[in-house]
Amino acid sequence: MVSRADVVSKAQSIFRQVLNNQNLTLTDNLTAPDVEGWDSLNHITLVMTLEEQFNVKFTTREVMGWQNVGEMLDCLEKKLS
Amino acid sequence: MTLTIQPWKISEMSLADLINGGKLVDRKACGVALRMAVLGDCATQHYTNCLSAALKLRGIWPEVYEAEYDTIRQETIDRSGPLYAHAPNAVIFFNCLQKLEERFRKSQNRVNFIDSILDEIIDNWNNVLSGGARVVLQHNFCIPVFRTFGNYSVACEDSFVFMIARLNEALARNAGENGAVRIVDTEGQAAFFGKREWLDERFWCQAKQALSPRFLPCLVKSVSDILAERIGRSTKCIILDLDNTLWGGILADVGYEGIEIGDVSSLGLAFQRFQSALLQLKDRGVILAICSKNDEENVRRVFSEHPDMVLKASDFVKIVANFEDKVTNIRAIQSALDISLDSMVFIDDSAFERDYVRTSLPEIQVPDLPEDPAEFLTKIAGWNLFETGGLSAEDRKRTEFYQANVQRQEQQAQSSDLPAYLRGLKMVADIRPFDGFTLPRALQLFQRSNQFNLTTIRYTDSELLRLAKNSDCDAFTVRLQDRLGDNGIIAAVIARRVSSDLYVDSWVMSCRVLGRRVEEFTLDIVIEIARRHGCGRVIGEYRPTPKNKLVSDLYPKLGFTLDSDEQNKKLFRLNVDGYSRPADLPIVANFFQLDEV
Numbered sequence: 001m002v003s004r005a006d007v008v009s010k011a012q013s014i015f016r017q018v019l020n021n022q023n024l025t026l027t028d029n030l031t032a033p034d035v036e037g038w039d040s041l042n043h044i045t046l047v048m049t050l051e052e053q054f055n056v057k058f059t060t061r062e063v064m065g066w067q068n069v070g071e072m073l074d075c076l077e078k079k080l081s
Numbered sequence: 082m083t084l085t086i087q088p089w090k091i092s093e094m095s096l097a098d099l100i101n102g103g104k105l106v107d108r109k110a111c112g113v114a115l116r117m118a119v120l121g122d123c124a125t126q127h128y129t130n131c132l133s134a135a136l137k138l139r140g141i142w143p144e145v146y147e148a149e150y151d152t153i154r155q156e157t158i159d160r161s162g163p164l165y166a167h168a169p170n171a172v173i174f175f176n177c178l179q180k181l182e183e184r185f186r187k188s189q190n191r192v193n194f195i196d197s198i199l200d201e202i203i204d205n206w207n208n209v210l211s212g213g214a215r216v217v218l219q220h221n222f223c224i225p226v227f228r229t230f231g232n233y234s235v236a237c238e239d240s241f242v243f244m245i246a247r248l249n250e251a252l253a254r255n256a257g258e259n260g261a262v263r264i265v266d267t268e269g270q271a272a273f274f275g276k277r278e279w280l281d282e283r284f285w286c287q288a289k290q291a292l293s294p295r296f297l298p299c300l301v302k303s304v305s306d307i308l309a310e311r312i313g314r315s316t317k318c319i320i321l322d323l324d325n326t327l328w329g330g331i332l333a334d335v336g337y338e339g340i341e342i343g344d345v346s347s348l349g350l351a352f353q354r355f356q357s358a359l360l361q362l363k364d365r366g367v368i369l370a371i372c373s374k375n376d377e378e379n380v381r382r383v384f385s386e387h388p389d390m391v392l393k394a395s396d397f398v399k400i401v402a403n404f405e406d407k408v409t410n411i412r413a414i415q416s417a418l419d420i421s422l423d424s425m426v427f428i429d430d431s432a433f434e435r436d437y438v439r440t441s442l443p444e445i446q447v448p449d450l451p452e453d454p455a456e457f458l459t460k461i462a463g464w465n466l467f468e469t470g471g472l473s474a475e476d477r478k479r480t481e482f483y484q485a486n487v488q489r490q491e492q493q494a495q496s497s498d499l500p501a502y503l504r505g506l507k508m509v510a511d512i513r514p515f516d517g518f519t520l521p522r523a524l525q526l527f528q529r530s531n532q533f534n535l536t537t538i539r540y541t542d543s544e545l546l547r548l549a550k551n552s553d554c555d556a557f558t559v560r561l562q563d564r565l566g567d568n569g570i571i572a573a574v575i576a577r578r579v580s581s582d583l584y585v586d587s588w589v590m591s592c593r594v595l596g597r598r599v600e601e602f603t604l605d606i607v608i609e610i611a612r613r614h615g616c617g618r619v620i621g622e623y624r625p626t627p628k629n630k631l632v633s634d635l636y637p638k639l640g641f642t643l644d645s646d647e648q649n650k651k652l653f654r655l656n657v658d659g660y661s662r663p664a665d666l667p668i669v670a671n672f673f674q675l676d677e678v
Contacts, residue, residue: 017098017101020104041127044290045100045127049096052095060286063283063287
């Protein structure tokens with residue numbers, strides 16, 4: 001069983017790597033406009049890298065539906081449980 | 082110039098690492114710049130970012146114009162638009178399968194659909210080429226996975242699968258005929274990685290991305306290979322280890338009968354198949370050399386007597402088997418062959434040797450061979466180490482040329498009287514204009530020569546043809562033969578008549594024939610041409626590059642006087658009346674229909 005903290009910590013390191021920002025801290029309310037460099041292009045890289053690193057696959061509807069980082073992590077956590 | 086990264090490594094990078102890695106390279110770290118444009122009918126931002134990063138990591142600074150999404154037609158037609166204002170040297174067309182499917186669905190005339198697409202694409206090429214671009218890179222189409230006719234799809238003319246296969250074939254044929262167009266084999270790459278993953282529908286639906294971005298590093302790596310090859314960077318030589326690289330086992334331990342090669346075992350078969358692939362590369366002009374810690378006599382015995390060896394001693398230009406360290410031996414091979422380290426690949430199963438060579442000689446590519454020999458071939462295929470733009474008669478005989486050269490060097494080293502040695506070679510040179518026979522090799526010389534290249538103008542096929550037909554232009558090739566064999570076409574010159582001067586626009590020569598007075602001989606031919614046309618002076622131009630220092634003093638050494646000295650260009654002149662042929666030139670000329678040029 002993977003804990004939420006594990007998911008957040010691993011996701012955070014992926015975000016930091018993709019967005020090239022070592023100080024980024026993930027919070028549930030965080031959205032793309034809050035983060036420098038998180039544009040639509042990097043968003044695709046993020047989703048793809050999360051899939052690769054967590055070995056999961058998001059459906060198109062899931063990707064379309066996320067309103068913030070929290071919802072993204074919820075979705076990820078559900079797939080891992 | 083040191084490479085920022087070994088090119089093979091780019092194919093192993095993740096998307097994020099590649100893009101972020103490219104950001105760390107600045108203009109100063111790049112020896113050359115390349116003006117280019119990317120036009121696509123899919124989203125190209127990721128692609129362009131990755132390609133720029135890959136080029137930067139190879140020391141090529143990209144100056145990129147990226148067209149808006151799906152504007153290929155407008156951009157190529159509009160002569161006053163931003164594409165032509167950017168004046169790109171290279172134009173890349175990334176047409177994708179998904180857009181083609183969309184257009185097919187909306188097409189009124191499905192019977193002629195593929196022909197009209199082909200015409201449109203060729204028209205795009207011609208537009209940008211006549212608008213100043215020197216080279217076009219055209220992506221071919223990934224053949225779709227959805228088969229409306231099942232297996233019959235490959236045979237049914239109405240199936241999309243059939244149509245795209247036909248389109249790809251027609252694109253390749255037309256690109257070959259054009260000469261300035263190179264195909265990027267998207268279909269081959271997609272098949273290599275698996276189309277289920279490559280054509281991940283979600284990325285098209287979400288972001289109009291033609292492929293899953295995780296494959297972009299490999300795709301752009303192969304695009305950068307074509308661009309790098311166009312500026313004279315390609316793999317000319319593979320240096321191979323022996324034990325556990327070309328056969329299984331340690332020869333010194335298991336002996337001649339004990340090595341694993343051939344049907345003796347699964348592993349033996351893997352090594353044999355690897356040797357077959359190397360033989361195919363050798364046959365198309367990549368030269369092979371051995372660098373192994375072994376006893377040479379034992380090694381030669383394996384090559385000459387072992388029945389299951391595919392490669393023979395005669396397939397190698399140099400066999401170095403001794404107990405010296407590998408860096409010393411690679412340097413020896415390099416100086417014997419006289420080709421640059423960055424055109425060599427070193428293949429060795431030992432991680433220690435690889436690391437030692439990589440640290441000591443960073444220019445030579447040293448890919449990380451997989452542990453299992455049965456994976457060698459697939460892994461090497463993924464690195465795309467052997468990009469080339471054509472095949473000339475010289476390619477097929479390159480190994481022989483280099484072998485004869487190694488022999489010449491050995492004989493020269495033994496002879497204390499150089500003039501006598503050169504006379505003894507009995508050199509004869511054929512002087513031919515650019516024609517169907519000489520043009521492919523002339524093209525190769527202009528594109529690949531870096532060191533002995535006075536102006537480094539990278540002519541394309543069609544440009545050379547045009548020059549050959551121009552009556553104010555004298556272009557010729559030099560093919561050198563001697564007692565030890567044929568050297569093939571080793572030099573090419575383009576000279577233009579400008580008022581009463583003969584202006585040497587380009588002069589390239591293979592470094593294989595350095596030290597044999599071919600330079601003086603070539604000048605003698607140039608003077609002969611000047612005299613025939615009544616030109617009073619010969620003007621020579623030199624444009625410095627990071628790689629052509631070798632010829633910076635060529636003209637003064639040949640008796641020319643400096644005329645003008647600008648930052649990027651020096652002009653030299655020689656009065657034809659003041660020239661006299663060196664009495665002891667050891668080369669005899671044969672002219673072939675030079676008057677008909």
